[in-house]
Every structure is written in C-alpha cells, then in structure tokens.
Amino acid sequence: MPSTSASTRIHNFSAGPAMLPLPVLEQAQRDLVSLPGVGMSVLEISHRSKTFEDLLDTAIADIRGLAGIPPHYKVLMLQGGATLQFSMVPMNLLGAGAAADYIDTGSWADKAIKEAKKVGTVNVVATTKADQYARIPRQDELKLTAGAAYVHMTTNNTIEGTEWKAPPNVGSVPLVADASSNIFSGPIDVGRFGIVYAGAQKNLGPSGVTLVIIREDLIGRAGPTVPIMLDYKIHAENNSLYNTPNTFGIYILGLTAKWLKSQGGLEAVARNNQRKAGKLYAEIDRTGFYRGTAQKDSRSLMNITFRLGSEALEKIFEKDATAAGLDGLKGHRSVGGMRASIYNAFPEAGVDALVDFMREFERKNG
Numbered sequence: 224m225p226s227t228s229a230s231t232r233i234h235n236f237s238a239g240p241a242m243l244p245l246p247v248l249e250q251a252q253r254d255l256v257s258l259p260g261v262g263m264s265v266l267e268i269s270h271r272s273k274t275f276e277d278l279l280d281t282a283i284a285d286i287r288g289l290a291g292i293p294p295h296y297k298v299l300m301l302q303g304g305a306t307l308q309f310s311m312v313p314m315n316l317l318g319a320g321a322a323a324d325y326i327d328t329g330s331w332a333d334k335a336i337k338e339a340k341k342v343g344t345v346n347v348v349a350t351t352k353a354d355q356y357a358r359i360p361r362q363d364e365l366k367l368t369a370g371a372a373y374v375h376m377t378t379n380n381t382i383e384g385t386e387w388k389a390p391p392n393v394g395s396v397p398l399v400a401d402a403s404s405n406i407f408s409g410p411i412d413v414g415r416f417g418i419v420y421a422g423a424q425k426n427l428g429p430s431g432v433t434l435v436i437i438r439e440d441l442i443g444r445a446g447p448t449v450p451i452m453l454d455y456k457i458h459a460e461n462n463s464l465y466n467t468p469n470t471f472g473i474y475i476l477g478l479t480a481k482w483l484k485s486q487g488g489l490e491a492v493a494r495n496n497q498r499k500a501g502k503l504y505a506e507i508d509r510t511g512f513y514r515g516t517a518q519k520d521s522r523s524l525m526n527i528t529f530r531l532g533s534e535a536l537e538k539i540f541e542k543d544a545t546a547a548g549l550d551g552l553k554g555h556r557s558v559g560g561m562r563a564s565i566y567n568a569f570p571e572a573g574v575d576a577l578v579d580f581m582r583e584f585e586r587k588n589g
C-alpha cells in the first residue's frame with residue numbers, strides 16, 4: 224500500500240540528512256501509531272522494554288550480518304554525531320605520551336584533527352590540501368609514525384567528493400575510519416579497522432544515531448577523567464543502553480539494514496552505486512561543459528561534485544534544477560559548485576532525471 228504522499232516526492236540530492244529508502248518510510252508511517260503486536264508507538268516505549276531490546280538486538284545482528292563484522296568487534300549506537308567521535312576517539316585511545324596519525328583529505332578530516340589536537344599529540348601524516356583536496360593520497364605519501372596510537376582516515380570526503388578505493392596499509396597500528404558518508408555503500412573489510420564510525424544521517428537512517436564498530440581490545444583504554452558518556456567501555460558493557468538512546472533513530476536504522484539486505488547485500492548495493500555514479504560521471508565528462516572537481520581515480524560514488532563555466536551559470540543551473548524538482552544540488556558553502564549526493568537510498572530514476580536535465584541545460588546554455 225503506497226502512501227498517498229509518495230507520488231509527490233521530488234528528487235532529493237541532499238548531502239545529509241539524506242534520502243531514506245521509500246519502503247522504510249512507508250513501514251515507519253504504517254506502524255508509527257501502533258507497532259504490530261505491541262499496541263504502542265515505537266516513540267512511546269521504554270528503552271528497557273523487551274520490545275525495544277529486541278529491536279536493538281535485531282538491528283545490530285542485521286548490521287553484523289550485512290557487513291560480516293567479526294565476533295571480536297562490538298557494534299554501538301551512540302549519540303553526538305560523527306563530530307563527537309572526533310573527540311571520543313582521542314579521549315579513549317590517545318594516552319599520555321602517545322601520538323596519533325591523521326590523514327588530512329578534506330574539511331571533515333581537518334575538523335577531526337583539530338579536536339584530536341586538544342587531547343594529545345597529532346601527526347598529520349599526509350595532506351592533499353595543496354590540491355584543493357581533489358584526490359586521495361597514495362600509500363607512498365603517508366609518513367606514518369612508528370608506534371602511533373592509531374591512524375585516522377576519512378573514507379569518503381563528503382564535501383570534496385573524493386573516496387578511498389581501499390583502506391591504506393598501516394601495519395599493526397589500529398586504523399580508525401570516519402565512514403559517515405559511504406558506510407555500507409559496498410562491502411567493507413571490518414577486520415582491517417580498529418574503529419569504524421558513522422553518523423547515520425547519510426547512508427543509514429536519520430540524524431541522532433552514530434554507529435560505532437569497535438575492536439574489543441580498543442575498549443577500556445579511557446583514563447579516569449574521561450566523562451562516562453564518552454567512554455566506549457560503558458556503552459559496550461551496557462549494549463548502548465547506559466542512558467536513553469535515540470530509540471526512534473535506532474528503529475529506522477534497523478529497518479534500513481533490512482532494506483539493504485533485501486537489495487541483495489552490500490555487493491549488490493555496490494553494483495547499484497557504481498552504475499548510478501557511472502551515469503553521472505559519464506555525463507560530466509561527455510563534452511567539457513561540466514567539470515568534475517575530484518581527480519578521476521579518487522572520485523566518490525556518493526557525493527558527485529562538479530562545476531560549470533562560471534558561478535553565474537551555476538546559480539542558474541541550481542535555480543532551474545530546483546524548479547524542475549531536483550533539490551539539494553548546491554555544493555557545500557565552503558567549496559561552491561554543484562554536488563549530487565546519491566547515497567544507497569537514492570533511486571536510479573533520480574540519477575536519470577538529473578542526467579536528462581544536465582543535457583537539456585547544456586543544450587540551452589552551452
């Protein structure tokens with residue numbers, strides 16, 4: 224039973240909070256007033272109830288299955304967004320006398336670096352800032368520190384439109400990844416990471432939940448002055464129920480995990496994302512009227528950034544696109560240009576609509 228409002232939905236290219244799968248929204252809408260078999264809204268039940276614990280455990284089990292998360296990792300559902308992880312990671316892992324390595328690939332990486340510096344010693348072991356963050360550094364550019372507490376990376380640079388094609392080799396040092404904008408956009412080898420964290424609002428669910436996948440040996444390292452809410456250990460010991468979590472967000476995240484499974488798992492999701500992004504990049508590269516801002520080997524499948532010949536033309540593009548029902552294409556205010564965010568839930572028909580629009584816009588303005 225499609226909801227009456229589904230037919231009025233426009234093409235939403237927002238970078239985050241971003242589109243959710245329509246079946247997820249429809250199920251949430253159907254069950255909002257009374258969860259089947261429960262007789263109460265998911266918004267009204269105790270986080271200590273059996274119903275909610277089952278919801279949480281099922282969401283975690285589905286995420287574990289989806290990503291093949293090894294048993295010696297914990298899956299946590301925290302709050303404070305990816306931004307709080309910028310602080311929480313060093314507060315837990317960067318002890319006195321230790322140093323952490325950071326790879327600077329964009330604005331979010333830079334923010335993570337600034338927060339870590341408040342906690343301890345940080346080595347920026349590579350940066351592509353001089354190239355306007357248009358590329359991912361090569362392995363041979365990383366000046367890794369022997370004995371570092373961890374290496375921090377940003378798997379997808381949401382603002383600049385670049386993405387690592389494979390994690391860097393960091394030896395036995397724990398690799399910590401901010402995967403907010405491409406988590407579960409394809410298979411992930413969790414075993415290569417110490418921590419993977421992601422704000423949910425791009426690829427997993429609504430804002431207000433942060434997924435943290437953490438290797439067990441990295442839990443319990445926070446010093447005595449770290450506030451209890453910022454200690455991974457307390458959340459791991461309490462299955463993310465130390466205090467009241469974002470119950471509704473976790474519910475939606477659970478529905479999204481089931482939807483990802485129904486797509487055929489992360490391999491199939493990756494194929495869809497490659498096809499969708501491939502269509503857009505092909506259009507960008509077709510004549511030179513549009514110019515992709517990321518170097519080709521570093522292009523993101525999630526955030527597709529491009530420019531037109533002038534800022535004036537970009538303004539017209541954005542205005543006409545919005546009028547045509549293509550919303551959210553304006554690039555981040557810090558870099559300008561255009562950005563089409565096409566996360567997992569973004570339908571291929573929306574990509575086709577944008578490609579058609581771009582063709583027509585070029586015909587009229589080229």
Ligand SMILES: *Cc1c(COP(=O)(O)O)cnc(C)c1O
Binds near residue numbers: 239
């Ligand atoms: C959106 C984003 C963030 C910020 O996430 P919040 O949940 O708003 O704190 C951090 N890192 C990356 C890569 C992002 O895309």
